[in-house]
Amino acid sequence: MDHEQSTGVDTVRSDILTVRGELAARAVDMTAIFSIIPWRPVVDVVFDCSMVFIAVVFSFGVGIAAFTLAACVIGNRQRALANLLHEAVHNNLYRTGLLNERFAAVFISASLTSDLGLYRRAHSRHHAFLGRQGKDPDVNDPPANVNRSWWIVYRDQIVSVQAWLGAIFSRLMDRRLTWKSRAWMGLWWAALIATSCAINGASFTIYFVAL
Numbered sequence: 751m752d753h754e755q756s757t758g759v760d761t762v763r764s765d766i767l768t769v770r771g772e773l774a775a776r777a778v779d780m781t782a783i784f785s786i787i788p789w790r791p792v793v794d795v796v797f798d799c800s801m802v803f804i805a806v807v808f809s810f811g812v813g814i815a816a817f818t819l820a821a822c823v824i825g826n827r828q829r830a831l832a833n834l835l836h837e838a839v840h841n842n843l844y845r846t847g848l849l850n851e852r853f854a855a856v857f858i859s860a861s862l863t864s865d866l867g868l869y870r871r872a873h874s875r876h877h878a879f880l881g882r883q884g885k886d887p888d889v890n891d892p893p894a895n896v897n898r899s900w901w902i903v904y905r906d907q908i909v910s911v912q913a914w915l916g917a918i919f920s921r922l923m924d925r926r927l928t929w930k931s932r933a934w935m936g937l938w939w940a941a942l943i944a945t946s947c948a949i950n951g952a953s954f955t956i957y958f959v960a961l
């Protein structure tokens with residue numbers, strides 16, 4: 751482990767100790783915080799997927815305004831699923847790493863076309879180098895127009911081909927993605943599309959995938 755990495759890990763450890771110290775000082779119930787409730791992730795996933803399904807059903811064939819609203823609802827629930835994936839990476843959903851991994855692979859990561867292994871590697875760097883430019887993968891490089899108005903920066907993100915490809919294909923564009931992961935995602939989506947076609951018909955399924 752190089753010096754910078756060990757420094758990053760030390761910082762994370764000291765942050766954890768500070769947070770735990772603050773919680774203890776405020777007499778917060780630590781048992782409740784660290785307890786694992788096995789049914790909770792299941793309820794969360796069912797809720798998120800149900801909201802996505804409801805958004806698709808109620809906007810199907812209604813028009814562009816309903817489509818836009820549904821896209822916002824779905825984006826919001828995808829964010830919630832990504833939060834659950836984050837908890838799985840930290841082994842916070844279940845007691846064992848294997849159970850966290852299997853639950854995330856079947857119910858979360860494939861739906862987001864994300865890969866748990868790649869996410870874990872990137873996320874480890876994020877925590878080890880929290881907020882450090884060029885080292886924390888969650889910190890964007892400052893745009894060339896950093897001193898211009900927020901709208902210019904926002905507009906550049908909207909028209910960024912890279913941002914669109916990342917939003918649509920997520921990890922599918924990542925060359926480090928293994929063929930095993932690609933095969934798993936392909937199977938997962940094929941099964942979902944086939945089931946939807948059989949129950950709801952082709953036009954509904956095309957609309958669902960487009961959303």
Ligand SMILES: [Zn+2]
Nearest residue numbers: 836840873877
């Ligand atoms: Zn984290």
